Structures are given as structure tokens and as C-alpha cells.
Amino acid sequence: MKNIVTMERDFSYEINNIGYDYQYPEEDGGGIKCKNYEICETVLPKWWFDCKANYLCVNCDMMFGTWKSSEHIKTGKGILEIFNNVECPICLEIKKNISQPRCEHTLCIDCFKRCYFGDETTEREPIFPYLDIEDEYYEDQFNPKWENDYTLIKSYNEE
Secondary structure, three states: OOOOOOOOOOHHHHHHOEEOOOOOOHHHOOEEEOOOHHHHOOEEOOOHHHHHOOOOOHHHHHHHOOEEOOOOEEOOOOOOOEEEEEEOOOOOOEEEEEEOOOOOOEEEHHHHHHHHHOOHHHHOOOOOOOHHHHHHHHHOOOOOHHHHHOHHHHHHHHO
16 A cells, blocks of 8 residues: 655645736736745646645656656655755855755755756857848858858857
């Protein structure tokens, strides 16, 4: 028989952590913030606890919680602890830090997001280096004159 860990309903958490977003707007009463709201910014429907017996969104539960893979049970904290005025070991700034899911090390929230979710700047398309000739380039972009006459176009194409 499985041991199922359940959390007791926390009405004070629900009252003090009302969140709003496009799905749960203020005029409809909003929803409840995920326990890791500082990281994921997810607002849950008010019926969430009745269905899941916790206050973690699906993403936080899967990334930071406990789940079973084919061979092992991987255990995370689920709810990540927040510490104020702590030096981040990556950026060395003193600000709000959050604990790692599987250890007691902490990172600032910005560095944590970059480590776990990636840097937004790396996912964007590179910016075309010569905006005044961009249309002309795309009309005939395989012409060798572009890389020969405009040195930055070669690095743009490589990116």
C-alpha cells in the first residue's frame, strides 16, 4: 500500500494569497497563488486544493516536487523556501534568495529562473545588424555580396 502525504487545507493561506491574472481576474474574485508564486507566478483556481490536496501548480509540482520515474523516486521539496537579504553565490548581490529543490543551497530569484528556465535572451532571434538594408537582404539573401561587403552579416547568419 502506498504512503500518500496529504496537506491539510490552509484557509489562512487561501485568504492571504489571492492572486489575479487574465484567467482569474479581480472582478471574478481571483484565484490562489501557487506556494512558489515568486518563481512561477501561477494563480490557481479556488477549487485547486479540493482536487490536488496542495497549493502547488502542476509545473512546480513536477519540477520541484516528488514524482516517480521508471526506476527511482525523485524527491524534491515541492515548496521552495524564501530567504530575505542573502548574498547570491552567482551574481553576488544581496537580495531575496530561494532554496534549491533538492538541497539547502540558495540562489537569488533571478539567477534561479535563469538556471531552471533558461535565459530569455538566448531564445530570441538575433537582430539584423543593418536595419536600413534588411528588406533588400531578405529579397536576395543568398547573394555572396552580403557576407563579403557587410562583415556583420556573416556573424548574423552564424547565430
